[in-house]
Amino acid sequence: AQVDTLDIIVLVVLLIGSIAYFTKGTYWGVPKDPYANSALNGSAAKKGSRNIVEKLEETGKNCVIFYGSQTGTAEDYASRLAKEGHARFGLSTMTADLEDYDFENLDTFPDDKIAFFVMATYGEGEPTDNAVEFWEFINNDPPSFSEASEEKPLSKLKYVAFGLGNNTYEHYNLMVRNLDKILTNLGAERIGTAGEGDDGAGTMEEDFLAWKEPMWTALAEKMGLEEREAVYEPVFNVEEKEDLTVEDDTVYLGEPNKNHLEGTQKGPYNAHNPFIAPIAESREVFTVKDRNCLHVEIDISGSGMSYTTGDHIAVWPTNAGMEVDRFLKTFGLESKRHTVISLKGIDPTAKVPFPTPTTYDAAVRYHIEICAPVSRQFMATLAAFAPNEAAKKEATRLGSDADYFKDKISSQMLNIAQAVSAVYSEPWSAVPFSCLVEGLNKLQPRYYSISSSSLVQPQKISVTAVVESLRIPGAGHVVKGVTTNYLLALKQKQNGEPNPSPHGLTYSITGPRNKYDGIHVPVHVRHSNFKLPSNPSKPIIMVGPGTGVAPFRGFVQERAELAKKGEDVGHTVLFFGCRKSSEDWLYRDEWEEYKKALGDKLTIFNAFSREQAHKVYVQHHIKENGKLVNDLLQQKANFYVCGDAARMAREVNEVLGQIIAKERGIDEKKAEQVVKSMRSSGVYQEDVW
Numbered sequence: 001a002q003v004d005t006l007d008i009i010v011l012v013v014l015l016i017g018s019i020a021y022f023t024k025g026t027y028w029g030v031p032k033d034p035y036a037n038s039a040l041n042g043s044a045a046k047k048g049s050r051n052i053v054e055k056l057e058e059t060g061k062n063c064v065i066f067y068g069s070q071t072g073t074a075e076d077y078a079s080r081l082a083k084e085g086h087a088r089f090g091l092s093t094m095t096a097d098l099e100d101y102d103f104e105n106l107d108t109f110p111d112d113k114i115a116f117f118v119m120a121t122y123g124e125g126e127p128t129d130n131a132v133e134f135w136e137f138i139n140n141d142p143p144s145f146s147e148a149s150e151e152k153p154l155s156k157l158k159y160v161a162f163g164l165g166n167n168t169y170e171h172y173n174l175m176v177r178n179l180d181k182i183l184t185n186l187g188a189e190r191i192g193t194a195g196e197g198d199d200g201a202g203t204m205e206e207d208f209l210a211w212k213e214p215m216w217t218a219l220a221e222k223m224g225l226e227e228r229e230a231v232y233e234p235v236f237n238v239e240e241k242e243d244l245t246v247e248d249d250t251v252y253l254g255e256p257n258k259n260h261l262e263g264t265q266k267g268p269y270n271a272h273n274p275f276i277a278p279i280a281e282s283r284e285v286f287t288v289k290d291r292n293c294l295h296v297e298i299d300i301s302g303s304g305m306s307y308t309t310g311d312h313i314a315v316w317p318t319n320a321g322m323e324v325d326r327f328l329k330t331f332g333l334e335s336k337r338h339t340v341i342s343l344k345g346i347d348p349t350a351k352v353p354f355p356t357p358t359t360y361d362a363a364v365r366y367h368i369e370i371c372a373p374v375s376r377q378f379m380a381t382l383a384a385f386a387p388n389e390a391a392k393k394e395a396t397r398l399g400s401d402a403d404y405f406k407d408k409i410s411s412q413m414l415n416i417a418q419a420v421s422a423v424y425s426e427p428w429s430a431v432p433f434s435c436l437v438e439g440l441n442k443l444q445p446r447y448y449s450i451s452s453s454s455l456v457q458p459q460k461i462s463v464t465a466v467v468e469s470l471r472i473p474g475a476g477h478v479v480k481g482v483t484t485n486y487l488l489a490l491k492q493k494q495n496g497e498p499n500p501s502p503h504g505l506t507y508s509i510t511g512p513r514n515k516y517d518g519i520h521v522p523v524h525v526r527h528s529n530f531k532l533p534s535n536p537s538k539p540i541i542m543v544g545p546g547t548g549v550a551p552f553r554g555f556v557q558e559r560a561e562l563a564k565k566g567e568d569v570g571h572t573v574l575f576f577g578c579r580k581s582s583e584d585w586l587y588r589d590e591w592e593e594y595k596k597a598l599g600d601k602l603t604i605f606n607a608f609s610r611e612q613a614h615k616v617y618v619q620h621h622i623k624e625n626g627k628l629v630n631d632l633l634q635q636k637a638n639f640y641v642c643g644d645a646a647r648m649a650r651e652v653n654e655v656l657g658q659i660i661a662k663e664r665g666i667d668e669k670k671a672e673q674v675v676k677s678m679r680s681s682g683v684y685q686e687d688v689w
C-alpha cells in the first residue's frame with residue numbers, strides 16, 4: 001500500500017509522542033533502565049489514577065492507608081484505621097489496595113500527609129498477591145543513593161506500619177519488618193512502633209488494639225492533631241430502591257460481577273472473577289460417621305483456566321441459610337430482606353465491597369463474612385446503636401474489657417449475630433446497614449491444595465477438604481466452617497442424599513437466579529511454587545498427614561503416570577498420618593493402584609496415631625527412617641511438607657535437623673543451617689495452613 005505524506009506526518013508525530021511518553025519517566029529523580037522492571041514500566045503507563053500523590057491532592061486527603069491483604073483481615077484493619085483516624089482525629093483518610101497504585105513517585109509524597117502500611121505476610125515470608133508488584137518495586141527499584149548526599153529519597157515520607165503474621169511460620173511478619181527497614185534506610189520516618197499481630201498465638205485482634213493506641217498518640221503529636229469525641233459517620237449511603245424488585249434483571253442477587261449478572265461469564269478468571277464450574281463428582285472419603293472429608297472433582301473445561309500439579313484452587317462460598325436468617329433477624333432486616341438497595345460511597349475513595357443494586361438478603365448471603373470471629377472494636381462501635389441502655393452498657397463493657405470479651409464472646413466462638421443476641425436478644429434495628437458492611441469482612445474465597453495431577457486430568461481439579469465442625473464445650477453450639485459445609489451440602493445434593501442441608505444449615509445451592517443449578521461452584525485457580533522437580537528421576541520425600549496429603553496425591557498420581565509412560569521416576573517417599581486405618585485413611589485403595597505403576601519406587605509410611613497405647617505421628621516415622629531420608633537428600637531429593645502449620649510442620653523441621661546432625665555427624669546448630677539453606681534453595685518446600 002502506498003504511504004502518503006499525511007500518513008508519514010502522523011507516524012512521525014506518534015513516534016515522537018511515544019518516545020516522549022516512555023522517556024519522561026524517571027523514578028525518584030534517577031534515570032532508569034527502561035527494561036529493568038517491565039511490570040512497573042507497564043503500570044507506569046497506566047492512567048493517572050494510579051498516582052497516589054495526585055489522588056490525595058484531588059480528593060483532599062491527608063492520610064492514605066495501604067493494605068497488602070490475602071484473606072481480608074489486613075484490608076479490614078486498614079478500613080478500621082481509616083474510620084478511626086477520621087472520627088477521632090479529624091484526619092481525612094482513604095484506604096488503598098497496594099495493587100491499585102504505582103510507587104515510583106513515593107519520593108514526592110507530601111510531608112504534611114501520612115501513609116500507613118498494613119501488611120500481611122503470606123506463606124514463607126511472601127507478600128500477599130495484591131502486594132507483589134509493590135514488593136518487587138520497593139526491593140529492587142529504589143535508586144541507590146549516595147551516603148554522602150544530604151537528602152535520602154524518602155526523607156519527606158512519614159509512615160505508620162502494622163504487620164499481620166503467624167509465629168508458627170519461620171518468616172514471622174517478614175513483610176512489615178523488611179518494609180520498615182527499607183523505608184527507614186531510604187530516609188522515611190516511622191511514627192509509633194512497627195506493630196506485629198500474631199495469628200499463630202490467636203492474638204491478632206488484641207495485638208492490633210494494643211498497638212494502635214500509642215500509635216495514635218504519637219501520630220497526633222507529630223501532626224498536631226487534636227482528639228475529638230468520635231461520632232459514627234457512615235461510609236456508605238444505603239438507599240432502598242422502591243422502583244426496583246428482585247424481578248428486575250439489573251438487580252444483583254449474588255452474582256459476583258456484571259458479566260455474571262448478564263449471564264455471560266467471561267474470563268480471565270481470577271480473585272476478582274470466579275468461574276462457575278460444574279462439580280463432576282463428589283464423594284465422602286472418611287469411613288467414620290461423625291467426621292467428614294470430601295473429595296470433589298471440579299470441571300474447568302472451557303474456562304480457559306489451567307493448573308499445574310501443586311497449585312491451589314479457591315472456592316467462593318455461600319453463607320448458610322440458617323446464619324443468613326439469624327443475621328437478618330438480629331439486625332431487624334428480616335421483613336425487608338428482599339428490598340432492593342443501592343450502596344454508594346459517601347466519599348469518592350470508598351469502595352463498595354459488592355455490586356449493587358442488590359438486596360439485603362443477597363449481600364449477606366454472598367458477600368459478607370457473617371460467621372467469623374467478632375472484633376472487640378466492632379462490638380464497641382455497635383454499642384452506640386444498642387436497643388436500650390442496659391444493652392449499650394454491656395456492649396461498651398465488652399468493647400473495652402479484653403478479658404471480659406474473651407470470656408463471653410471469643411472463648412464461646414460466637415459469630416456477630418450470636419454475640420449481639422447474647423447481649424440483648426431482641427433485634428438491634430438501629431444499627432445502620434453501612435455500619436455492618438464497614439465493620440464486617442468481605443466473604444473470602446477459601447484455598448485448597450489441588451489433589452490431582454494436571455498431567456493426568458488437566459481439565460478436572462480435585463479438592464480434598466475436611467469439613468470443619470467444632471463443638472464448643474459448655475457453649476451448647478457447634479461452629480461450622482462456611483465453605484466446607486457448603487461443599488458438603490453440594491455433595492449431598494449431587495448424590496441424591498435425603499436431606500441436602502447438613503445440620504439444618506440450608507444452603508441456596510442453586511445460587512443467584514438458579515445460575516449454579518446442576519451442582520456448580522464458583523472457583524478460581526491460584527498458581528503456587530509448590531512444585532515437583534522438573535526432572536522426574538529426582539527422588540522426593542513428602543510429609544502430609546491428614547488433608548496435608550492432598551497435593552501429594554497429585555504428585556504420586558503424576559509420577560505413576562510418568563512411570564506408565566516409561567519415564568525413569570525417582571524414589572517417591574510419602575509419610576502419611578491419620579487417626580485410624582479404619583476411619584480416616586485417605587485414598588486407602590488408590591495407593592495400591594499407584595504402587596502397581598511405581599513398584600518399589602513408591603514407599604509409603606503410615607502413622608495411625610490412635611491404634612496403639614502411645615500416639616504415633618509422621619514425625620516419629622521420619623525419625624525412625626532417618627537414614628533413608630538422609631540418603632535421599634544426599635541424592636538431591638526435594639523435601640515437601642503440607643498441612644498443619646501450627647505443630648506438625650514445625651516439628652518436622654526440627655526432626656529433619658536432628659536426622660541430618662546424626663546421619664552426617666555434625667552438630668545440631670550446623671544441621672539447622674543445612675535445613676535453612678534447603679529452604680532458601682527451594683529443596684525444602686512447605687504448603688501449610
Ligand code: FAD
Nearest residue numbers: 372373413414447448449465466468481482483484550689
Ligand atoms: P471457616 O468458616 O473459615 O472456619 C475455619 C475455622 O475458623 C473454624 O473451624 C473455627 O476454628 C474458626 N472459626 C470460625 N468461626 C469462628 C467464630 N465465630 N469464632 C471463633 N472461631 C471461628 N483445607 C483442606 O481441608 N484441604 C486442603 O487441601 C487445604 N489446602 C489449603 C491450602 C492453602 C494454601 C490454605 C491457605 C488453606 C488450605 N486449607 C485446606 C484450609 C481451607 O482453606 C479452609 O481454611 C478450611 O477448609 C476451612 O474453611 P471453612 O470456610 O469451612 O471454615
